[in-house]
Amino acid sequence: MPEDFYCDEVLSGKTKVDIVMETENVLAYYHTKPYWPVHIVAIPKKHIHSLITLEEGEQGILLELLSVIRKVAADVTEEHGACRVLTNLGEYQDSKHLHWHILSGEKLR
Template sequence: MTNDFYCDEVLSGKTAVEKVKETANVLAYHHTKPYYPVHIVVIPKKHIPSLIAIVESEHDLLLELMLVIKETAAEVTKEYGSCKVITNLGEYQDSKHLHWHIVSGQPLNQS
């Protein structure tokens, strides 16, 4: 197994997820171990290590990702009043696959 939960588990189908939105190239789903009451993850279906690894030929994919993130964040904001859109880099990035978190509410107790 690599250090890429999204390719190894989610996109391979080994880990079932509750889909929120899906396009040909992007998947948004409820986090499998949420840190917030509302915790949605948005990933490209193509492996890209991180935001800073995107190359010019992937700009259309980045625009598609941003559209899914925008639509999902708008839905969360409409339902819950607010949300955060987060991406991590470097040591903060547990899985080395480009992804965003759309979260709302106070962090859950992660004991």
């Protein structure tokens, strides 16, 4: 896997995705290899390494990202009754680009 799958593959257009929601600075789409029946990823279009490396000038993007996550999570909860919202940091973060997962259902694998 590339160091930054989201910049290298998704945002570059190399990997096509099924978009759930898009704003000027944020993209939410169905995961290309889902681990849950509903598995949506939300990312900033600007490269931000992770939540803990976020710089002061990037807080507006974080607010826009959280707004998209909130809307998508509300839609998933309405349709499926519940959802999880999570992000990974450090060694748990496979792709070094800030991203959040919106999930519903029992883990597939």
